[in-house]
Amino acid sequence: MIHYSEKLSWTEFHELANEGAIGVIAVGAHEEHGPHCSLLTDTIISNALAERIADRISGILLPKISYGESWSVNDFPGTITLEPETLTALVLDIARSVKKGGLRALIIVNGHYGNMSPITLAARRMRSEENYPVLILNFPELETIAKSICESSPAGGMFYHADEFETSIVLAEYPEGVKMEKAQPDYPEFPPAYGETQVLISSFNPVGVFGDPTKASAEKGERFLAAFTESCMKIVNDFQKTL
Numbered sequence: 178m179i180h181y182s183e184k185l186s187w188t189e190f191h192e193l194a195n196e197g198a199i200g201v202i203a204v205g206a207h208e209e210h211g212p213h214c215s216l217l218t219d220t221i222i223s224n225a226l227a228e229r230i231a232d233r234i235s236g237i238l239l240p241k242i243s244y245g246e247s248w249s250v251n252d253f254p255g256t257i258t259l260e261p262e263t264l265t266a267l268v269l270d271i272a273r274s275v276k277k278g279g280l281r282a283l284i285i286v287n288g289h290y291g292n293m294s295p296i297t298l299a300a301r302r303m304r305s306e307e308n309y310p311v312l313i314l315n316f317p318e319l320e321t322i323a324k325s326i327c328e329s330s331p332a333g334g335m336f337y338h339a340d341e342f343e344t345s346i347v348l349a350e351y352p353e354g355v356k357m358e359k360a361q362p363d364y365p366e367f368p369p370a371y372g373e374t375q376v377l378i379s380s381f382n383p384v385g386v387f388g389d390p391t392k393a394s395a396e397k398g399e400r401f402l403a404a405f406t407e408s409c410m411k412i413v414n415d416f417q418k419t420l
Contacts, residue, residue, distance in 0.1 A: 194280050199282045205288040209253035210386075246260070248375075273303075283312070318408040336387055341393045360386075367381065
């Protein structure tokens, strides 16, 4: 059972905290995902998974964070990016608040690669400064799950963006956020130093798609979410044993 925090009074929150509830929050982004997918793709995906995890552990689902560190696509219209320090501070403030409110721990479901470092720093500081446990989930077993479901190949390594994987989940969760008639495959050539230097994606891929979204379907999206729920729960179950 999910406990949505926006539906709780403070006394209900307090009761759940006293019963040992854990907080769950999705962190996504507001950025380009090609001409066919919603700017909120990463947020839609991470929140869908956060809901399923909260349901499995009877956790308190906190309102999602819909902005992330999106510098690499910041020149695409519609992208809204946070400075890494801003995101770290935001996650820290939320974690400190739920700790004060009595939640046993916080689980962060991250839907965007650029968020990883800022969120990890916040979690590390919560452990070192507050001795408070924060678990970060970054789509565990992504490559294995993608290979088992996708008909198309990824654009490069574990780079999944506006492709069959992401488009499928948005089709399943928020079909209004996808315009399949505008979907087009794109397999750009990555610069040799990509990942080692700071490169704007538009400099080698002006479309903003990596892979083949035309193979996407809502049915695949449901399969992705089911598989990721199980891969996440393996980690969540171990995490709960340490609390």
